[in-house]
Amino acid sequence: AAAQQRSLPPAPKAPQPASAFKLEANVDRKDALFKKGEPVAVTISLTKDGKPVSDVEVSWTFSKDGLPPYENGKAMLKDGKAKAMGKLDEPGFLQCRASFRETPTTAPVTALAGAGIEPLEIRPSMPRPDDFDAFWAAQKKKLAAVPMTVKLTKEKSPSTKIELFDAQVDCLGKPVSGYFARPIGAKPGSLPAVLTVHGAGVGSSNTGSPSSWAANGALAMDINAHGIPNGKPKEFYKSLADGELKDYRIEGRDDREKNYFLGMFLRLVRAIDFLTSQPEWNGKDVIVYGSSQGGFQAFAAGGIDERVTLICAGVPAGCDHTGVVAKRVNGWPKFIASLPETEPDPKVREAVRYFDNVNFAAHTHAKEAIVTVGFIDTTCPPTSVY
Secondary structure (H helix, E strand, O other): HHHHHOOOOOOOOOOOOOOOOEEEEOOOOOEEEEOOOOOEEEEEEEOOOOOOOOEEEEEEEEEOOOOEEEEEEEEOOOOOOEEEEOOOOOOEEEEEEEEEOOOOOOOEEEEHHHHHHHOHHHHOOOOOOOOOOHHEEEEEEEEEEOOEEEEEEEEEEOOOOOOEEEEEEHHHOOOEEEEEEEEEOOOOOOEEEEEOOOOOOOOOOHHHHHHHHOOOOOEEEEOEEEEOOOOOOOOHHHHHHOOOOOOOOHHHOOOOOOHHHHHHHHHHHHHHHHHHHHOOEEEEEEEEEEEOHHHHHHHHHHOOOOOEEEEEOOOOOOOOOOOOOOOOOOOOOOOOOOOOOOOOOOOHHHHHHHHOEEEEEEOOOOOOOEEEOOOOOOEEEHHHHO
C-alpha cells in the first residue's frame, strides 16, 4: 500500500521453489468405509525427486473430520513408508492429516486421508423447523406476484444448430441473469430443461454449459449466483467481489428474511419459471446441476420447487449448518464457526435452518439425485454431506 501511495510499483515477490518432497496418505481399504470402532490403517509415503525417503520422521493427527477428539502420532519412515492407526467410535469421518518437515524452519509438506465410519448412519444435527414449508411457500407467493418480464439478447452461437441468448428475467430484487440456449427447430413439448448453477465467487454466467446441453437436445440455462450482468471485464467482477459482495456468504445469517441466499434461491425458482414456459419444454423433466455452492443451489431448488425432477449436486456446500450443536463439522458457507469459543448465537442457529440442505433434501419432490462427496474435502466436508 505504501508503494502504491508513492506511485511506485510494488516489489516483486521472490518465487517459492517447489518442494522436492511428495507426501501421500492413503487408507488401506479401497472403499475407505468402516464400522464404528473398527481400526483404520493409513499408509503414509514420502518421496524426494520420486525416490522413497527413509530414516526421517513423519507425524500425523487423526480427527473427527477436522474436529476433536484429536490423536497424534509419529513414526520413522522405512523404505519411504510408515503406518498410522486410528478409529472413530461413532458414525462420521476419520481424517488423517500427515505432515513432514525437512528442518524445523522449513514449511511442512502435508497430506490428507479420510475414512467413512458408517456414514449412512449420520443424522442431521437439528430437526427441520416446523414452519419450514410455510416459510418457503410464503416466499414463493411473493415471487409469484412479480411479473415474469423477460429480455432476450441474441448472442453469437457456437453452432448453427442452436440459438444462444443473454437472458434477463425479472425477479424479487435482482433479476435472473444468465445465458439461455435451445436447439433450432425443436418440436413443441419435446425437450427437457436443464439449469446449471455456479460455485462460490463472483462472475459472469457462461455460454459453454448451456450451449453444450442444447447441442445434446435440451433447453438449457446457466445463471450466475448474484443476478449481475454477464460478459463484463474481469475488473467488473473483481470490484464486486472486493466490495459489496465480499462477505455475501454470511450476509443476513441471523435473519431468515434477510439471508443473502434467499434471493439466490428465489432466482432458481424464477429461472425454472422461465424454462418451463418455453413451448419446447416436455412438461416433465427439470434438472438442476451444480457443484459446491452450485450443489447447495441444486438441493435448494429441489426442496423449494416441486417441478425439479433430478438434482445433480457435486460436493455440495450448504449442509448441516448447525453441525456444531452435535459437535460435528458443518459445511460452507460456515454460517456458524466449527469451533466457537461460546455457544452459537441463537438467532443465527435458528435462522440458518431454513437454508440447510438437510432440510431441502428431506422435503424434495425430485425422484432422483446424483451426489458426489470428497472424503478429504475440507470446504464441503463429507460428514456434512452424508
